[in-house]
Amino acid sequence: MSSELAIETQQLRKSFGAKDAVQGLTLAVPRGSICGFLGRNGAGKTTTLKMLMGMTKVTGGEGRVLGLRIADAGESTEIRRRTGFVGEDKRFPWSITVAELLRFTRAFYPRWRPDLAERYRRAFQLPPGASAGRLSKGMRSRLALLLALARGAELLLLDEPTEGLDPSTTEETLQALVSLVAEQGTTVFFSSHQLAGVEQIADRICIVDEGRTVVCDALDELKAGYRRVRLVFDGEPPALGFETARRDGRTLSVLARGNADEIVARARAMNARSVDVQPLTLKEIFLESSKGAES
Amino acid sequence: MSEADKMLWYKAWTETRWFFWPGMTFLAASGLALYAGYPDDYATRFPNGAIAVSAEQVRALLHDGRAYIWLSWFGTSLLLGLSFLALALASTGLVRSPDSGAAPGVTYALSMPVSRRRLAGVRMATGLLELAAAAIVSSVLVCALAPTQGQSFPFREGAAHVLLAVSGVSALYGLFVFLSATLGEVSKAVAGGALLFLYGTFTFLTSGVRRLSVFRLMTGDTYFLRGEVPWLGVVACVAVSAALMYASLRVVERRDF
Numbered sequence: 001m002s003s004e005l006a007i008e009t010q011q012l013r014k015s016f017g018a019k020d021a022v023q024g025l026t027l028a029v030p031r032g033s034i035c036g037f038l039g040r041n042g043a044g045k046t047t048t049l050k051m052l053m054g055m056t057k058v059t060g061g062e063g064r065v066l067g068l069r070i071a072d073a074g075e076s077t078e079i080r081r082r083t084g085f086v087g088e089d090k091r092f093p094w095s096i097t098v099a100e101l102l103r104f105t106r107a108f109y110p111r112w113r114p115d116l117a118e119r120y121r122r123a124f125q126l127p128p129g130a131s132a133g134r135l136s137k138g139m140r141s142r143l144a145l146l147l148a149l150a151r152g153a154e155l156l157l158l159d160e161p162t163e164g165l166d167p168s169t170t171e172e173t174l175q176a177l178v179s180l181v182a183e184q185g186t187t188v189f190f191s192s193h194q195l196a197g198v199e200q201i202a203d204r205i206c207i208v209d210e211g212r213t214v215v216c217d218a219l220d221e222l223k224a225g226y227r228r229v230r231l232v233f234d235g236e237p238p239a240l241g242f243e244t245a246r247r248d249g250r251t252l253s254v255l256a257r258g259n260a261d262e263i264v265a266r267a268r269a270m271n272a273r274s275v276d277v278q279p280l281t282l283k284e285i286f287l288e289s290s291k292g293a294e295s
Numbered sequence: 296m297s298e299a300d301k302m303l304w305y306k307a308w309t310e311t312r313w314f315f316w317p318g319m320t321f322l323a324a325s326g327l328a329l330y331a332g333y334p335d336d337y338a339t340r341f342p343n344g345a346i347a348v349s350a351e352q353v354r355a356l357l358h359d360g361r362a363y364i365w366l367s368w369f370g371t372s373l374l375l376g377l378s379f380l381a382l383a384l385a386s387t388g389l390v391r392s393p394d395s396g397a398a399p400g401v402t403y404a405l406s407m408p409v410s411r412r413r414l415a416g417v418r419m420a421t422g423l424l425e426l427a428a429a430a431i432v433s434s435v436l437v438c439a440l441a442p443t444q445g446q447s448f449p450f451r452e453g454a455a456h457v458l459l460a461v462s463g464v465s466a467l468y469g470l471f472v473f474l475s476a477t478l479g480e481v482s483k484a485v486a487g488g489a490l491l492f493l494y495g496t497f498t499f500l501t502s503g504v505r506r507l508s509v510f511r512l513m514t515g516d517t518y519f520l521r522g523e524v525p526w527l528g529v530v531a532c533v534a535v536s537a538a539l540m541y542a543s544l545r546v547v548e549r550r551d552f
Contacts, residue, residue: 016551055405056551073410081408091399096309107302108407133399144403 006031006066006155006187007052013060014047014211021047023211024061029189029204031154034181036198036205036219037191040290044211045191046088049159053085066154081109084148086158090140094133098143101132102150111152120146123172137164145173149180156180158190162197170194174201199282207289214289219282226285227260228253231267232274240266244288255280255288303409307421310400311387315425318380322433325372329364329437333444341366360446362519368437369456370514377430377464377513382487384422385471405552415547419472419540426468427461434460455524456515463513466532467491469539476543476550 007029014022022044029035039045050056052065054076066082068075092101102121106112121128124142126135132143141164148156156177162170178201180186192198198205199219206216215222230253231237237252242263244255254263256277264275280288334340340363341353356362404414438453474487498508512528 050552053406055402057549077408077410080406083406085406087402087406089402092403093310093400095313096306096400100306100309104302104306105407107298108409147403 004030005064006033007035007064007189009048009052009061009063011061012048012051012058012063014044014051014056015059021211022051022059024213025208025211026213027206027216029187029206031187032181032185033204034177034188034202035190036202037189037208038195038198038205038286039191039208043208043290045208046159047211048208049085049087049157049189049191052157053080053083055087082154084151084153084156084158086141086144086148086156086161088159090137090144090163092132092135092140092143094131096132097128098126098130098132098135099128101143101147102128105147105151109151109153113150113152117146117150120149120176124169138166138169141165142169145176149176152184153186155187155189158188160192161190162192162194170197177201195281195283195286205282205285207286209290215285222285223279223282225258226280226288227256228278228280228284229256229260229263229267230274230276230278231272233271234273238270240270299409303413303417304421306404307418310418311384311421311425314380314383314387315429318376318383318425319429319432322373322376322380322429323436325376326368326433326437326440329367329372330440330444333360334363360441360444361448364437364441364446364448365456365515365519368434369460369519370516373430373434373456373460374463374510374513376433377426377460378467378491380429381422381426381464381468382471382491384425385468385475385487387418387422402552411548412544415476415544419543422468422472423465423536426464427457430457430461430464452518455518459515459518459525459529460513462529462532463509465536466509466539469536469543473539473543473546476546 005028007027009025009027012022012025012027013020025044025048027048037045037048047056051058052063052070054070054073058071063070065079068079070076070079096104098121102117106114106117120142124139124146126139126143126146132140135143141161145158145161148158148161162173165173174197177188177190181188190198202219204217205219205222207214217225230251231240232251235250237247237250240252240254240263242254244257246253252267256263260277264277267275341350353366356366405411407414434453434457435450438448438450441448470490471487474490478486495508495510498504498511506528509532512525512532517523517525
């Protein structure tokens, strides 16, 4: 396994009784990248993040975070020392205040950044004396983010970090993540259903469906590989032999996955009247990638 | 002790103090009430006997205030108060419900660079220390106030009774912690309370196994009546407590959150 990778999994599996939540997930996230982790509800994103953090036991396969084995209890503790985490469950005990939680967390992280903690506490308008458990959903998300960002971590594992945040705070959060990567070389691996935000900051995308990796590639290469080819014929469109083709009257729409040139060439050979090749947005790529399991 | 260790203990304290303070206050108030309603005739206070002591024994015993303090405080109020406090403190564990898996804040705590064994171990130890503190402080209060009614309950004897009460409740606490680790929130409380009730009733009412009653050990009857500390019972309770808490740690270590 490579030391250039912040996260690397091979055939990672997790079963809960008879249910396979993750079945053979293979990921490679380079250090210093911002990687969006996408998938429909129940695709296995949260379970994967919990396995990376040692909260959920691995059923099979192998995984390393920052070069450390996730299945080894001692190495898992070291992973958590060097990683900031925002989980899906952002509840805190009502018995502890924001200030107490900050004081508690700081003690475990030698690289804790008090300047960042104070900056985000003010920016996120978190009152130090407030009970952490009684904060609103959005405020709890802000607190969870603050606690992860101020750890001085080499890696941030974030499960829906902007869940419940207003657009302004979402934007602020996304910019904070970009700044951390630029200033400290932090790696960010985050799941989100807000694809516009993911497309805005991620340089790498991993899409999972039914616990399996569908795609894990640089965003630019991913977008370069996907094209929508619209072909208009004078009469009934001929069968081009592509599984991803959809017919609509005299128009044939074909999803190209790295084979746009081949599709165009074949369409011209079939006397297509017009050929239009368009790039896909991340949302379209995501919807196309997770369509297979749906049907 | 490192700063991180101090913070672990501090966090465990912040999460249990909301049960500790009311429990402690209740016990202290019960101790004060003992003297506020001091009876003219002790024997009328326990017409049906008390835990581990029959009505006949009560009538034979209650000829002085010392016996009244023992029966009222060590044999009843302290025993019941500590048992319920143990149940409440055990409910602050890492596992809250079978569905959501973790109690609020546990996902966050598990993201810290601390082993589960240490995390859960500190929480369990904090609960035990709080039980001991509640027993000691309230019993010292009871012993110290005895002279206000012209009575005496020596601190040395009080200390022996506290030892018995704490060793007994440690076994109950271990049982509640184990149930908390293996069952969900509602079922834990119901199962814990029901088990305790059944066990207590059976061992108290059945003469052949009365010596196995943890409640009987907690009353300290053998010490009060015969001056004998039941060391075997103390060791057994502490051993059971340790075994159940170790088993709970193993459950927590293996559990998916």
